[in-house]
Amino acid sequence: FSLTVMANESLANGGGPSQSKPRSLSSSAELNASMERSVQTRIFKIIVIGDSNVGKTCLTFRFTGGSFPDKTEATIGVDFREKAVEIEGEKIKVQVWDTAGQERFRKSMVEHYYRNVHAVVFVYDVTKMASFENLKTWIQECNGHHVSPSVPRVLVGNKCDLVSQIQVPSNTALKFADAHNMLLFETSAKDPKETQNVESIFMCLACRLKAQKSLLYRDVEREQGRLQLCHEPSPKNSCPC
Numbered sequence: 070f071s072l073t074v075m076a077n078e079s080l081a082n083g084g085g086p087s088q089s090k091p092r093s094l095s096s097s098a099e100l101n102a103s104m105e106r107s108v109q110t111r112i113f114k115i116i117v118i119g120d121s122n123v124g125k126t127c128l129t130f131r132f133t134g135g136s137f138p139d140k141t142e143a144t145i146g147v148d149f150r151e152k153a154v155e156i157e158g159e160k161i162k163v164q165v166w167d168t169a170g171q172e173r174f175r176k177s178m179v180e181h182y183y184r185n186v187h188a189v190v191f192v193y194d195v196t197k198m199a200s201f202e203n204l205k206t207w208i209q210e211c212n213g214h215h216v217s218p219s220v221p222r223v224l225v226g227n228k229c230d231l232v233s234q235i236q237v238p239s240n241t242a243l244k245f246a247d248a249h250n251m252l253l254f255e256t257s258a259k260d261p262k263e264t265q266n267v268e269s270i271f272m273c274l275a276c277r278l279k280a281q282k283s284l285l286y287r288d289v290e291r292e293q294g295r296l297q298l299c300h301e302p303s304p305k306n307s308c309p310c
């Protein structure tokens with residue numbers, strides 16, 4: 070096959086083009102190598118969605134900063150947190166969008182949350198049944214913004230450290246997750262012993278996204294509209310979870 074590609078390293082970083090002449094590539098291996106070189110750091114946009122007070126800010130803090138914040142205030146609009154990770158030798162930036170749960174703080178931002186999103190994390194509070202029941206509404210909102218079914222989604226039950234107050238049984242959550250084709254993580258942003266588990270939520274998604282080689286081409290195409298793709302290698306699932 071032959072391919073004309075005008076990828077450039079700044080695409081994944083949202084910058085302007087750095088080269089303008091089309092190149093011809095003659096093999097799949099050459100294409101892969103070229104893509105890896107030309108897109109130096111891919112950025113995966115992961116949004117964190119759910120009711121106010123379920124712990125979205127604390128979870129994203131735990132993943133990107135390692136600690137549990139002493140004090141949080143309701144998120145207004147969105148807070149961005151980024152973490153550079155390395156998966157199978159590729160450096161990737163995980164860009165976490167910590168969204169506002171309160172309607173009044175999110176309504177002007179909703180379109181931005183879902184635009185070009187790569188993965189979605191739905192969070193509920195295991196001690197608050199209402200936050201679990203509201204997941205249906207959050208999923209509807211997500212679907213209403215044309216998020217493709219191929220965009221990975223995970224479900225997170227937070228505040229598991231509050232053992233005596235748990236209202237949402239694990240098997241109920243598991244059934245819901247299964248029905249919506251999501252993995253379930255039950256964890257605590259507060260409990261330091263759960264740090265690894267919180268990390269694995271985002272790393273699992275990053276691994277899945279990395280395995281979707283086609284994501285790279287889709288992004289290039291979306292950003293530039295100039296890619297003529299004649300061949301796409303089949304995605305290899307290297308997700309460890």
Ligand SMILES: Nc1nc2c(ncn2[C@@H]2O[C@H](COP(=O)(O)OP(=O)(O)OP(=O)(O)O)[C@@H](O)[C@H]2O)c(=O)[nH]1
Pocket residue numbers: 119120121122123124125126127128139141142143144145168169170171227228229230231256257258259260
């Ligand atoms: N016990 C316990 N408390 C938590 C945990 N995670 C968050 N909290 C507390 O829950 C409250 C709300 O946490 P946030 O992270 O601000 O909640 P949020 O989902 O970001 O809320 P919005 O920004 O309004 O959407 C805070 O008082 C946190 O200290 C947890 O794992 N365990």
Ligand SMILES: [Mg+2]
Pocket residue numbers: 125126127142143144167168169170
């Ligand atoms: Mg918040």
